[in-house]
Amino acid sequence: MKKFIIKAKYRYKLGTQNSKKIRKKNYIPSIIYNKNKKNINIKIKYNSIWNIIKNKKKIKNIIIIIDIKKKKIICKIKEIQKHPFKNKILHIDFIR
Numbered sequence: 001m002k003k004f005i006i007k008a009k010y011r012y013k014l015g016t017q018n019s020k021k022i023r024k025k026n027y028i029p030s031i032i033y034n035k036n037k038k039n040i041n042i043k044i045k046y047n048s049i050w051n052i053i054k055n056k057k058k059i060k061n062i063i064i065i066i067d068i069k070k071k072k073i074i075c076k077i078k079e080i081q082k083h084p085f086k087n088k089i090l091h092i093d094f095i096r
Contacts, residue, residue, distance in 0.1 A: 004052050005065045005072075011041040023090070030092040032066065032075055037096075042068060049092065053080070064094065 011022070011029060019029045027043040034040070044066075053059050059077050066073045075094035082089055 003063045003065060005067055006044055006048050006052075007067045008042040008044045010068060011043045014041060019091070028089050028092055030094060032073060032094045032096055033078065034096045040068070040073070042066065044092070046089070050089065053077075066094065 008030070009027075011018075022029050022043050026046045028046055028049060030042050030044055032040040032042060052062065052064070059080070062077060064075050064077065066075055073096060075096055078093040078095040080089055080093075081091040
């Protein structure tokens with residue numbers, strides 16, 4: 001399995017309108033699901049994740065290390081939500 005490191009920022013404001021604002025700034029709103037801990041809302045630069053998944057067929061087998069303020073979280077992609085007819089990512093769910 002390949003490992004990739006992605007830098008992310010915490011996302012404090014949630015909701016549809018804030019997600020649209022995040023996307024306009026070329027970020028993808030995302031969430032990291034934790035089994036026994038609180039979920040973490042983040043935003044990731046669009047190009048950093050797009051370069052990883054654009055040519056991969058089995059994206060759920062990729063290990064991604066998310067770096068948030070020098071804290072590293074090892075994750076896998078759970079789900080990617082794409083626009084219905086544009087080839088754009090709208091949201092990514094990670095699982096720890």
